[in-house]
Amino acid sequence: MIPATTFKGKKVALFGLGGSGLATAKSLVAGGAAVIAWDDNPDSVAKAAGEGIVTRDLHDIDWKSVASFVLSPGVPLTHPKPHWSVALARAEGVEIIGDVEIFVRERRAHAPHCPFIAITGTNGKSTTTALIAHILSASGRDAQLGGNIGRAVLTLDPPQDGRFFVVECSSYQIDLSPTLNPTAGILLNVTPDHLDRHGTIQHYADVKERLVAGSDTAIVGMDDSYSELIADRLERAGGKVVRISKRQPLASGLYNDAHHIIEAHGGATSVLADLNGIQTLRGAHNAQNAAAAIAACLAVGVSADEVRAGLQSFSGLKHRMQPVGRRGDVVYVNDSKATNAEAAAPALSSYDRIYWIAGGLPKEGGITSLAPLFPRIAKAYLIGEAASAFAVTLGETVPYEISGTLDLAVAHAAADSAADGGPVAVMLSPACASFDQYKNFEVRGDAFVGHVAALDGVTMLVDVPTGGK
Numbered sequence: 001m002i003p004a005t006t007f008k009g010k011k012v013a014l015f016g017l018g019g020s021g022l023a024t025a026k027s028l029v030a031g032g033a034a035v036i037a038w039d040d041n042p043d044s045v046a047k048a049a050g051e052g053i054v055t056r057d058l059h060d061i062d063w064k065s066v067a068s069f070v071l072s073p074g075v076p077l078t079h080p081k082p083h084w085s086v087a088l089a090r091a092e093g094v095e096i097i098g099d100v101e102i103f104v105r106e107r108r109a110h111a112p113h114c115p116f117i118a119i120t121g122t123n124g125k126s127t128t129t130a131l132i133a134h135i136l137s138a139s140g141r142d143a144q145l146g147g148n149i150g151r152a153v154l155t156l157d158p159p160q161d162g163r164f165f166v167v168e169c170s171s172y173q174i175d176l177s178p179t180l181n182p183t184a185g186i187l188l189n190v191t192p193d194h195l196d197r198h199g200t201i202q203h204y205a206d207v208k209e210r211l212v213a214g215s216d217t218a219i220v221g222m223d224d225s226y227s228e229l230i231a232d233r234l235e236r237a238g239g240k241v242v243r244i245s246k247r248q249p250l251a252s253g254l255y256n257d258a259h260h261i262i263e264a265h266g267g268a269t270s271v272l273a274d275l276n277g278i279q280t281l282r283g284a285h286n287a288q289n290a291a292a293a294i295a296a297c298l299a300v301g302v303s304a305d306e307v308r309a310g311l312q313s314f315s316g317l318k319h320r321m322q323p324v325g326r327r328g329d330v331v332y333v334n335d336s337k338a339t340n341a342e343a344a345a346p347a348l349s350s351y352d353r354i355y356w357i358a359g360g361l362p363k364e365g366g367i368t369s370l371a372p373l374f375p376r377i378a379k380a381y382l383i384g385e386a387a388s389a390f391a392v393t394l395g396e397t398v399p400y401e402i403s404g405t406l407d408l409a410v411a412h413a414a415a416d417s418a419a420d421g422g423p424v425a426v427m428l429s430p431a432c433a434s435f436d437q438y439k440n441f442e443v444r445g446d447a448f449v450g451h452v453a454a455l456d457g458v459t460m461l462v463d464v465p466t467g468g469k
Contacts, residue, residue, distance in 0.1 A: 008032030016072020073172035098176025121188025135310030185215030246288035256287035280316030336445030360432030
């Protein structure tokens with residue numbers, strides 16, 4: 001845990017007592033703050049009280065005596081309208097911050113020079129974050145991974161010299177971090193998302209920009225117009241900017257060329273890394289993730305050789321284009337995190353011939369947007385509530401069967417792929433939520449791994465979840 005010592009002796013109000021909120025309350029108490037916490041969920045309030053946190057309805061406190069108000073990132077700050085607790089804090093001019101801001105202040109107070117890499121973007125940030133942490137750890141460095149991925153940021157070990165922090169930041173967390181100042185900040189891309197919480201795409205982009213605007217080195221993707229403009233603004237303001245791209249050559253920066261990461265500078269180019277053959281980094285989108293990770297690691301003092309070694313040994317992000325088993329020329333891929341068509345597209349575009357397991361609780365729009373990728377699908381195995389609707393979309397374009405359940409889909413796809421005779425993928429990339437048959441996408445992905453492990457002759461590339469085989 002990181003004790004929030006910068007709040008010692010101060011009265012802090014906190015709203016939101018989910019996982020990260022409760023961790024934040026404990027951090028503040030450990031640092032010597034007087035914390036008053038609340039939540040709209042009585043069960044969360046009871047749990048916090050049971051763990052020694054002072055709880056009280058924030059309608060009933062003296063806001064004039066409050067130094068800071070800590071808001072959990074899942075609670076609306078601006079749109080569709082501010083939460084009632086936000087209105088109370090603003091009425092008394094109390095600063096409104098989140099857990100990442102507390103981390104930033106602790107780092108600044110105790111170890112301002114320890115490397116801090118922060119990552120944001122509409123797509124790809126989790127893979128990039130995990131890849132950076134892996135490269136750092138594989139090179140023998142103390143890498144602390146958290147934020148919007150894995151552990152809440154204040155549950156990490158405290159900042160100290162020589163300790164590296166790799167923190168994934170959602171737009172909600174950035175909005176609550178007014179002094180965010182990473183050593184290296186990454187903005188991968190900006191596409192429409194979370195507009196219910198930000199109102200407009202421009203406001204969403206403005207929030208994302210804050211992360212790189214406060215960075216010593218800003219690493220910015222060049223494959224959307226919002227990010228391009230952000231990079232230009234930062235450079236005009238005198239900031240250090242490293243541009244990256246998954247699809248276009250750059251005069252200066254890192255870009256993808258036939259799955260080689262090229263560094264361009266002063267009219268000269270050189271190959272920094274060859275991603276061909278790294279199964280966990282297939283596809284143009286992963287080339288962008290790799291370019292961002294390389295740029296960030298170089299910015300904090302990792303050598304190019306250490307970076308290349310880390311790329312080669314990266315096992316991938318669990319449930320996201322994760323190779324989990326192999327039998328002959330057949331690779332089994334767990335992409336359970338693809339809960340809509342847009343999320344499934346990168347995996348489908350990364351393999352030439354696919355035995356595709358899809359379906360679950362359908363999302364609006366179905367899989368019609370994936371039609372350009374249908375020629376890659378040798379056969380589809382449809383499960384869950386979406387099976388019938390997906391069958392209509394596939395029509396006579398793609399051979400399919402309605403398998404119904406995941407175990408049957410895996411068994412049938414395994415048999416068909418074994419008879420294919422060429423390099424193929426059996427892929428779970430559902431393009432659906434899991435809730436009709438599984439608690440969440442993680443449980444669904446673990447079930448897929450277990451079914452693959454139960455097949456004869458498969459060499460597993462990952463640990464099998466308990467009960468899997």
